[in-house]
Amino acid sequence: MTDTDDLACIELVELVTDYLEDALEPDVRARFEQHLPSCPGCEEHLEQVRRTIQVLGALPQDERLSPQTRARLLDAFREWRAHPQPEA
């Protein structure tokens, strides 16, 4: 490998998502993986993107329908079941 095969950091940071999605061409992936061990800045960036995904996945999932809406929907279901739609 020669120096020209090396990715510049400015290019690598734009390939991180494709790397994590396993969507890089094999030769680009090889250059990506060759760059990382010698570049603490890019390693740190990749790690930070992974952490970002992790904290997004840990966002609290506390949205819920109000009991009134939920009850209205169950009523609508019973209504629907009792009166099947005529064929369109």
Place this chain on the structure above:
Amino acid sequence: MGDDSRPAPTVDEERAAVDTAPTDAADADPDARLLVRLRAGDEAAFSELVDRWSAPMLRVALIHTGTRAVAEEAVQDTWLAVLQGLDRFEGRSTLRTWVFRILLYTCRGKAERERRVPPISDVQRSAGEMTGRRAFAEDRFLPSDHPHWPGHWSQPPRSWMRTPDDALLGSELRQHLSQAVAALPERQRQVLVLRDVEGWTSEEVCRLLGVLPGNQRVLLHRARSTVRAALEPYLTVERP
């Protein structure tokens, strides 16, 4: 492999390509049994779906509607439309993709009525959101004519704190994270919320939003880059 060896298609080709692509999703629909029970009038199946999907539906609706009350209305209207359309649902997509597609149409209608803005097509929106911002400002790197290290870091990212997840999601940080997500452009936010918050696969997101895989990755990349940058000030280790 096959898809990625082709040149990246333009955004204009997106919708047609996705709409005519063969959908094998329904064969492997994890909710196929629930669908059968639903059609048979099984109320437990309906309440299970409402309880399981309404929270993610509310989060997706909030992307488009702005207020919690309108989002809840959109979710309610969606379930009512699902009941009305259930007999005509042909299973060409999974049940979940179909329900969320109805949700997106419902939200769009409400948003357009509320804001009274001319509608922008998804394709135009994607195109607008795929250009521009890079992960870092250019001055974080050495210039391209640098004799030894063109395009390499001049100011590399500083380490982040290594904290366990709960500490990481302390209320202050959580608030900044939510604000950063809320400030994303609409299309990027849809992709990021579905992929990274809700944990959907890229295939399902592409199918729901009508984007090609490569374009979906660009939107996801822009969104993640913005959110990472927003977290940076809160997680960077102070220099001693």
